[in-house]
Amino acid sequence: MIPPEFDYVAPTTLAEAVAALGEAGEDAKILAGGQSLIPVLRLRLAFPTTLVDLSRVPELRGVSEDADTLVIGAMTKHSDVVEDPLVQQHAPLLSEATATVADPAVRHRGTFGGALAHADPAGDLAAVALALDAELVAEGPGGRRTIPARDFFLDYLETSLSPDEILAAVRIPKLRGSWGVRYEKFNRVAQAWAIVGVAAAVRTEGGAIAEARIGLTNMGSTPVRPAAVEAALVGASDRAAVVAACAAVAEGLTPPSDLGAQADYRAHLARVLTARAVAHAAGMSS
């Protein structure tokens, strides 16, 4: 279908973009890579008055370091995140998960910040941002503020960004020490959304788990960080102990029931995939 009519502006600096968004009013939408928004427009599920296109704002692209933190511009494309040597070195969980997003052509357009701001709980990257304790940097008319990932995802497609704010960058603390990572994604066919996904980063000491960070994809209306399971995993030194600790991963969660899977099946998948991801990350696969 042909999208509904809208006005279009393409600012070239972040300051211009914030001003344009403010001027366009509350029914404006930000256009990042467009790989979710443009299909939504084509299906006429949204009727924005104005699109503020960020693709011509160079300061929003690229990966850099700020001491112990990796700084990823919100408009950095998935394909660039996957290939970036700094991301591979300091946040390999993000490289691994991003490589599973959609397909190569979509990854050539879709952006890291766009995926997070879209906040689809079936998207792979929100769980990764949550597991890695990322901070989201938002720029608005009142200036810049930093939002921890745990406070960013509020509900299905809803974040704590206010309508006049733009997600500018994502700050990810570098992993230090002997961390292993794994993103386990379960879907029925290539390029499909995750029915359930599990992002795991695990630090081991002397063959036992010293610290575990886990993010769950599509197990609720937001990405989920199962803190009790993370705590229970500490000290686990073999696969059986990992499986036992992960048995409670779906407790208290209300995963969706849809064409992809019923809620109880998702709970089962979460238990299996979390154990698999943690065991792999900890080098206990066999």
Add this chain to the structure above:
Amino acid sequence: MRVRMKVDGVTYEDEVQPRTLLTHHLRDGLGRVGTPIGCDTSSCGACTVDIDGESVKSCSVLAVQADGSTITTIQGLSGAENGDSSTWHPVQKAFQEHHGLQCGYCTPGMIMATVDLLKRNPSPSEDEVRHGLEGNLCRCTGYQNIVKAVLSAASELRGEGPLPGSFQDAPENDTAQTPAAETAGAPA
């Protein structure tokens, strides 16, 4: 809005609405109808084109976003548009020789995605070919001959010549095939 883009070697400048999709601009505005529209939900990849060196689904890009870009469609891939198959891109030739299509609707996107894949990975394994083309759906072939065609094109682009086993290599009349050739494992 005024947009300017170079498509298959020709620079066009046109007035478009902001809501015009690139794929509609290519087809309806510029008459470049070699790029089909398949699913309209970013799933099928039939409308894949190359924008500034990257494969992209042209149904998920606005024409205004492509302002200033250089675009290659299936029609510009060979550099010639006279229908002369001797000038075809090696990927186009391989799809013909290995019968990597049946109805042909997905083929322009499949070929554009393949060209991008082989540019990034000149020696893909069969598994890498299948994953590399996961954004392109074919409802006819079952993908077997598409994968063969891609592996053959990769070999040819590396300078190692096309892979044998194309349907053109088969004997014209199956009944003429000798038992000896069959036991020698000639491809069916």
